[in-house]
Amino acid sequence: MDIYYMNNVSVPWHRAVITVDQFARADIDEIFALAARLSVGRTMPLTGKSIVNLFYEPSTRTSSSFHAAMSRLGGSVIPINEVNYSSVTKGETLEDTIRTLESYTDAIVLRHYDEGATERAVSVASVPIINAGNGAGEHPTQALLDLYTIFKERGGIDGLNVTLMGDLKHGRTVHSLIKLLRMYDVKIRLVSPPELCLPKPYLCKGDTERINLESLIDDTDILYVTRVQKERFADELAIDISYSVTRSDMDRAKENLVLMHPLPRVGEIPTELDNDPRSAYFRQVRYGLHVRMALLVAMIGRD
Numbered sequence: 001m002d003i004y005y006m007n008n009v010s011v012p013w014h015r016a017v018i019t020v021d022q023f024a025r026a027d028i029d030e031i032f033a034l035a036a037r038l039s040v041g042r043t044m045p046l047t048g049k050s051i052v053n054l055f056y057e058p059s060t061r062t063s064s065s066f067h068a069a070m071s072r073l074g075g076s077v078i079p080i081n082e083v084n085y086s087s088v089t090k091g092e093t094l095e096d097t098i099r100t101l102e103s104y105t106d107a108i109v110l111r112h113y114d115e116g117a118t119e120r121a122v123s124v125a126s127v128p129i130i131n132a133g134n135g136a137g138e139h140p141t142q143a144l145l146d147l148y149t150i151f152k153e154r155g156g157i158d159g160l161n162v163t164l165m166g167d168l169k170h171g172r173t174v175h176s177l178i179k180l181l182r183m184y185d186v187k188i189r190l191v192s193p194p195e196l197c198l199p200k201p202y203l204c205k206g207d208t209e210r211i212n213l214e215s216l217i218d219d220t221d222i223l224y225v226t227r228v229q230k231e232r233f234a235d236e237l238a239i240d241i242s243y244s245v246t247r248s249d250m251d252r253a254k255e256n257l258v259l260m261h262p263l264p265r266v267g268e269i270p271t272e273l274d275n276d277p278r279s280a281y282f283r284q285v286r287y288g289l290h291v292r293m294a295l296l297v298a299m300i301g302r303d
């Protein structure tokens, strides 16, 4: 297990998922094996357990997939998906909300617009916190399911050419995924409009950076596309930026390309590509359910 420190105290991922930095390859192997086992099993190891879904930002997939995962494992969910209807609107702090909810539950799944929110929650909570997206920071459970999708679709991760395309500046799924990918022997290529390129801390020597897909599509194994995260822009600049994968890109691409997207898409992948067997984005959703089942069992199913 990789050691992640918060205020000089190590936080293992079983106690709180804050960042993908907490995972070593052996942990990932363990989670993937458990995900595969749970995807075919009929056991209910979380009977009597519950989680709170505490979402300060919109979500369709992440909150419903944690919900579905928990239900399939026999547990229950307290959904607070619309904090606008909670005491947050009365001015309650995140810390007080966490300290209240922990009395009712075994873990809290938290999505928040503040990049520091997960650590703030972890520092007051006595139950595990799972980061379901901290602003433009990270989205570790999405990255694990993205990696699992690659693993399931291609049978392994080493040796692949992975092209990440879109809003690499604000896309938290990319920030987490790129760190996981660097634990493997993969070539990373980055495609983005110049204003949306990958921030320096995530860049490595040897990455290829381009402003379009043209020169990279032919030998790409995994094409991972994201939308412009317009809610992270201070101004209206984002409205003018658009890009998309085209039918002719797909005609040039490998027969065993895997086309991925964390969703929602807003035009980056036209619906006419949905029937292409290489389009994996809805299978990715399914893999996500299994990975989140595995995380929940590993974190709260062990006593």
Ligand code: NCD
Residues within 6 Å of the ligand: 061, 062, 133, 139, 142, 172, 173, 226, 227, 229, 262, 263, 264
């Ligand atoms: C992503 C997110 O919230 O960061 N969505 C998701 O969890 N699948 C991607 C996005 O919103 O573009």
